[in-house]
Amino acid sequence: MLAGEGIFDVSNRWLSLWSAKSFKEQRSTDYMYTYLGLTLGTLVIALIRAQYYFYLILSGSNHFHNQMLKGMLYTSLRFFESNPSGRILNRISKDQQVIDELLPMTLFDAVQCLLMTIGSLVIIGIVNPWVLLILVPLLPAFWWFRRFYLQSSRQIKRLESITRSPVYALFSSSLNGGLPTIRAFNVQQDFVDLFINRVDTNSRAFFILIAAVRWFGLRLDLMTSLLSLITSVLTIAFRHQIDPSSAALSLMYCINLTMLFQWAVRQSAEAENYMTSAERIYEYGQLVAEENDQELFVQPPDDWPNQGIIEFKKYSMRYRIELEPVLNDIDVHIESKEKIGIIGRTGAGKSSLFQAIFRLVDRQSTNGQILIDGIDINAISLHHLRSRLSVIPQMPILFAGTLRFNLDPFEQYSDEQCLLALESVQLKTIVTNHADGLQQLVSESGSNFSAGQCQLICVARAILKQSRILMIDEATANVDRMTDSLIQNVIKDKFQDRTILTIAHRLNTVAKSDRILVLNQGMIADFDVPQNVLSKHGLLQQNSIN
Template sequence: MGSWDSCKDMFIVDVRFHYYLRTWLNCTLDVIGTIVVIVYASPLFMLVVVPLGYLYFTIQRYYIASSRQIRRLAGASHTPVISHFSETLLGVSTVRAFGHQERFINQNKDVINENLVCFYNNVISNRWLAVRLEFLGNLMVFFAALFAVIANGKVDSTTVGLSISYALSITQSLNFWVRKACEIETNGISIERVCEYSNIVKEAPWILSSRPPAGWPNEGVIQFISYKVRYRPDIDYALQDISFQTSREEKIGIIGRTGAGKSTLTNCLFRIIERAGGKIIIDGIDISTIGLHDLRGNLNIIPQDPVLFSGTIQSNLDPLGKYSDFELWNALELCDLKNFVQSLPKKLQHEISESGENLSMGQRQLVCLARALLRKTKVLVLDEATASVDMETDNLVQSTIQKEFRNCTVLTIAHRLHSIMDSDRVLVLDSGKIAEFDTPQNLLQQRGVFYEMTSQAGIHQNEVNL
């Protein structure tokens, strides 16, 4: 919804706002011209211009303030209608399976009724305005005709006819003038939002003058030094005083309770979140001194939720066209996807729908694994990469990673503790701090947080690779 709102704001600023402004100026000139003609024909009309103008602006101010709030309520009540309808369509099979059709129909009626209440109030406010503006317009026609009669022939009849005919048309001009003034004020919010978007703090530069050497990182040694990070300046640190160092080609398991800071740690490694203190050094280079392209292009990650794009299998594996077909097929074979892709009519040119909806969850995860195999770097991050797949796919992914990335430094965020029991060392996070950091065997003997978590998961000490 956020992207749609921003696009709508840009559309209003670029296309609609100047139209509203131009129309409002035209209406303003029409109203002023009409009053000038009436005053020229009947100078006494000046006596009623001021009180009528005051009454008119009072009505306008009251209407605009009310209409703006009603429109905001209408917009806010419209979103649940679309959301509920789309969610029902996506889950219609589940709704029917559990026999909850009536409940969802009633919910749909409720959200539509709430939206119609706001819509009805919007219509009523427009009628309220129309009645009062027509009354003011009729008053202008009445006084224009009255003062023409009082003039008693002192003014030419054609001039009197012209002033009265102009007065008859002022009702429509006044109505249109108020509506466009309301549109300008309401849509001015879009300009404010666009200005806010332009003032949002942007990411660091993509490329800096100080670039890492070719082949960096060549060892995969990662060092956190008193690292601190928080998501906003007004909240507490998500990570506090994180200090540890990996060895070359070491396999590190990262565990912790929900909210301990596991995913935040990987976000910091890719500089999704910028530091609040300390530094991260990879193979002797402080990652804050290089551009994001050089950093993220030389690290590898397999996320928990597989990310696929609309396009062919080949474009998802190799979006920049850097690898040959032989390398693509080799990566698919390592992931046990080669037979599946060969069975497709178009093979590598098979179209993947948005978010990979025409593939199973396991197949999507294996495509992401194949993509990582093609970009094989010295640092690999597994952000709960097998949390959404079955045990068979989990075992396949884990065995492939152990074999193909044995010469890389691997950071594994564990969802299933079994997947990190063969790690060289385990990093235990608790409330954004390092609680324990040692080999699985030593941590089990210490009977601390790690021992407690493994006991709850039903893992016994004799299951650990000694």
Template sequence: MVDVAATTDFAEDYSLLVSPSITTPMNMANLELFTPAHMATTPSFNEAPSGQLVLEEERVDGSVSASVYLDYLEAGGGWCTMWWLAFVLALWQALSIAGDLWLNVWSGTATTETSAEFVNESGYYLSIYAALSVAGALSTSFRSMVVYGSGLKASQQLFDRMTHALLRAPMRFFDQNPVGRILNRYTNDMGTVDVDIPFTLGYVSSVTFLAGCTLATAMYMTQYMGLLILPLVYIYVAMGQFYVKPARELERVNKITKSPLLNLITESIEGVLVIRAFGDKQLRRFMRMHFRNVDDTNGSTYAKEVATQWLALYIQLTSVAVLAVLSVALIWMRDRLSPGLVALALNYIFSSLGFLENLVPTFAYFETLMVAPERIADYCKIEAEAPRVISGAVAHDWPTKGDIVFDNMAFRYKENDPLVLKDVNLHIRSGEKIGIVGRTGAGKSSLTMALFRINELASGSIKIDGMDISKVGVKTLRSAIAIIPQTPVLFKGTLRNYLDPFGEFSDDELWACLHKVKLTDRIGGVDGKLDSQVEENGENFSVGERQMLCMGRALLRQARIVVMDEATAAIDHETDQNLQRVIRTEFASSTVLTIAHRLDTVLDADRILVFDQGRLAQCDKPKALIGQGSGIFYELCSEGGYLDKVVTHQQ
């Protein structure tokens, strides 16, 4: 039983926020689900203006271009597959007609032979008919293999192309396109390509071939009356063309509305703890946003289904009208037509109408399905970032020193955006330990993004060991620099695969690396040891242990340049000290760039780079910067109580 009082209280609590909606997809236990009364008009729930970073999803207008069909055809095996399909369909139809003709010949012998002769020859006629039937069944199976095999191949090709394009896409693409939009391509669109298109294509090809043969036979057999079929075909085709235009656009709208729905669900799952921590107000806000997205998706789906039912209704009404007119005409012409011709005409008209009623909606439906390959093709054409490897650009062991030069460097995240780094001129010598500080938004992390070529420089250059990094492949560059991020990412698999994914090091070297980062006891105490499993995102390791594993990978590779991007902001003091020890001892000859908010992690650095509003404001030893008695670094140390520690570290 439902507690009516509780239901009333629930409704009263949410009455200011939401109101019942008939477009809500379901009711559970007689409790009304609630959706927004109006689109976010209260100040508490005003959304930030869209378009500042995330771009609106583009939607193609008009019919699906021929290039999309050709791309799908090429992915499925090309014209060779189409010729095979045409041959199999022709064979299947020929075997069907041959079976009917053979049955007609067999039945015709009953009037010319005695009963005994008919019975004696039945085995012969039956064996031939059975052989034709088996051959027809085999041709049908082969037709299915051709259609679904080519569909599977096309699906794999499109999936591989899209994945390859996304893995090569620049980072600004992922800044401008939320994860829900990408998930929509991999779930909704790929699902259509995997299942719906091959099944529909198989049905369309067989029914089209069968309908063509039937209509041609009807026109031949009924002669001048067969001319009535031509305007009939035109009427049905015109109705299909009238329907397919809105149906195609509604399919595009429906797919676009699923992207924000998936994106919000993904973000809510990832940030559920933060959402709940901010209380009921934010819970209701996310509920409201979710219901709005559900209503948008359901609205487009409902409109699409209404259009489909409209076509089905009008096709059936047209068929009824055509049958009524032809029946009256045949009755009126009964004196001039033989009964056999009337029966034949009605038989073929019934068959033709049945084929047209199925064929026209199926063709229209097939074009709406081709919106999925169209959307996948858009992602296959994403502009790739710079070449991954440039043959002969640098030596295999580059860089050997770790010398870095920034020459009048400027950097931005997107074209036409303001510069986040401006006129940076700096020479970091080999083996230097550099601390990078500054207030929020000063450009600290942007410096590392420029170093890794996450986006290309707006102007100027960065040289490592005298080589301009713009002339080095991005894979070569990024493999040469080790990074220890604030939130390390560990992929699911074995610990050995994480530390040494390419199998370049022995077990002794791996254990020596773990010993240096003080994880020997931790790894040695679990089953499997080096072959023990790492959970998704490294959930079976603490944040500090994940960062030490990142440090271990850098040690194994003997990286000449190491970047620590705020790596000490989320770990305990003991792990922090362990990190600093490894940097001082194991990376003594490497160039180390450390970005930190906790200044005590960079007080023993050789030099401090202080950034302010994208410019390099100060650059000197920590003691020298403090000795100035003013400046950004002096203010940061004073605010954090680090002034005395600077003197102690330098002494």
């Protein structure tokens, strides 16, 4: 960039010297070829400069994006519980767009205009050195104004970014699942007013930011106008000592300087403000991973777990270290292929039990051991642990993509195996009746399928995976009784040789289990066959069913 600006200024100075020569000397080809070479050199350097600069800056932007994505994918789930979805959406959309599009152009303009400003001052100083004296009071004034502006604008920019997050949060929560509830209660206007209030809050911060930019620009224009005035006065005062071509060149640079200087400073300040977006994305890139890759783990056998024996030894768990335990002194032994029903009131610790097996909480928040086939789950990597377990969640999870991708995202099974899994849950017809078969598209969250079909696809996914341990978190809570009966029959028929843990609120879901685990306030209230549990804890069971 320095070389390009230097050649550009030399070409202009050369043109002024060429113009000052006599008519006969101006016709010399040496001047023409020299000027042509300088112009072509400026063009070539400008192309190389732009190509290299944007390659460099976009590579950095790509690195920031990948680091942020990696940080979010590998961090603990507690991060998503403590950060609103709007805040995350704001950073991965608006902040990423800033460093992808706005920051490179702004920084490029700032550096280029700053170099052009310096080049203009050098040319003006060569023609009339007395003009440079005005820089003595102007430079400290400029530095003070810029420092004062940045101290305020950085904080205003952060405020504008913070007030934008609630807008994203309200918009996403209203569309993703909230729209039917809003319409059912006829509160559309209330949510429109709430959305407008949040937009107004963000607009106020944005207006202050724009006003600060204009305030700064006005003062820069006044400073550059003063420099133009002094240059014009001195040019007239020394008109007999300066040749006309050089005077014209200095005045041209001085006129351009009025725009270049204030634009360079404004863009440099704006680039520094945009760096708050890079700072916010970098912060997400430094999120602590859920598991340290440097830790030493036991390498389990390739067929682990081959029996499906689960044992809790004096196990306690908190969601965070400062909170009360949600599981307290759990001591349970579950045999291979045993079917266990888990019941209890809301907040008794049923879902926490599954989170403990999947190691969704920090180790510092747990005590005791969980053994699967005799191996402590804390001694193996999260990848080995979670890839060997299957779960059918209460809310079916389907991703935007093909049906085959949702059944087998890692392409470990053949099309025939996928069709057999779908046939087991009586969904083969949705493949045979569709022109694209397994490649038919699934909308986000499976919105183009019914709730029952989405849940059956999740069951088919578990059938296909064939892990020895299956966890079912009230899989039939949101389906009709016919689909409930179908799922129960499929689980009974296809998962006979697996250890199954089932969280339930309906009695018929766990009535045929081998044993029922009753939880109350994070502790085991009973663990026995269904007949004994019903007779000994009728009231507790009734509360659980309700």
